[in-house]
Amino acid sequence: MSHPSARIAIAFHSGYGHTAKQAEAVAAGALSVGATAELVALDELTDDVWATLAAADAIVFGAPTYMGSPSAVFKAFAEASSKVWGDDLGWRDKIAAGFTNSKAMSGDKLNSLVDFAVFAAQHGMIWVGLDIYPGWSDSTASIEDLNRLGSWLGAMAQSDADLSAEKAPPATDLRTAHALGVRVATVTQRHLRGALAA
Numbered sequence: 001m002s003h004p005s006a007r008i009a010i011a012f013h014s015g016y017g018h019t020a021k022q023a024e025a026v027a028a029g030a031l032s033v034g035a036t037a038e039l040v041a042l043d044e045l046t047d048d049v050w051a052t053l054a055a056a057d058a059i060v061f062g063a064p065t066y067m068g069s070p071s072a073v074f075k076a077f078a079e080a081s082s083k084v085w086g087d088d089l090g091w092r093d094k095i096a097a098g099f100t101n102s103k104a105m106s107g108d109k110l111n112s113l114v115d116f117a118v119f120a121a122q123h124g125m126i127w128v129g130l131d132i133y134p135g136w137s138d139s140t141a142s143i144e145d146l147n148r149l150g151s152w153l154g155a156m157a158q159s160d161a162d163l164s165a166e167k168a169p170p171a172t173d174l175r176t177a178h179a180l181g182v183r184v185a186t187v188t189q190r191h192l193r194g195a196l197a198a
């Protein structure tokens with residue numbers, strides 16, 4: 001049973017819609033185990049954005065990998081969040097996780113996930129990775145395997161450069177993003193129960 005009040009915010013940027021598909025899959029995963037999930041686009045840093053993040057029990061960070069790191073829009077958000085950081089670590093003890101998408105299989109996506117994890121640590125948050133063995137990594141494996149890009153730090157997706165967001169990233173990567181949403185919601189539920197018992 002999931003904790004009904006586990007609130008998962010997905011704070012993301014997507015320049016051309018591909019990473020937004022991943023964000024929607026993370027949200028669907030969280031919803032599937034009874035949490036609430038809210039998509040928070042970071043293009044405009046309104047009061048509503050900050051209020052939603054303040055109210056969340058978990059924040060999942062997501063951005064496309066641009067030039068080997070999270071997109072500039074995400075980095076602007078990260079810098080603006082220093083106000084929350086300065087207010088006695090306003091996101092302390094929230095659960096954190098991350099996802100990223102890019103056109104190359106690697107594309108240096110790991111660097112974006114590391115960036116998210118460091119960012120979360122600076123905020124005193126608790127990082128949750130993927131608990132899935134790497135797929136598509138032996139001779140009988142399939143591209144349809146969960147975690148086909150083999151990341152533990154967070155969910156990765158790959159979008160062919162000539163495909164629109166209607167067609168990329170592929171369903172296999174969206175299933176992996178969904179699994180991250182399930183895991184974050186489940187861990188957040190446990191975290192909330194532990195806080196109630198303490």
Ligand SMILES: Cc1cc2nc3c(=O)[nH]c(=O)nc-3n(C[C@H](O)[C@H](O)[C@H](O)COP(=O)(O)O)c2cc1C
Nearest residue numbers: 014015016017018019064066067068102103104107
């Ligand atoms: C400015 C820019 C930089 C990019 N840098 C990378 C990169 O470092 N590695 C990579 O694999 N793809 C790179 N890409 C491709 C994007 O990550 C890819 O098109 C992704 O699907 C875009 O996601 P979005 O539609 O959510 O913006 C770059 C694209 C742009 C526009």
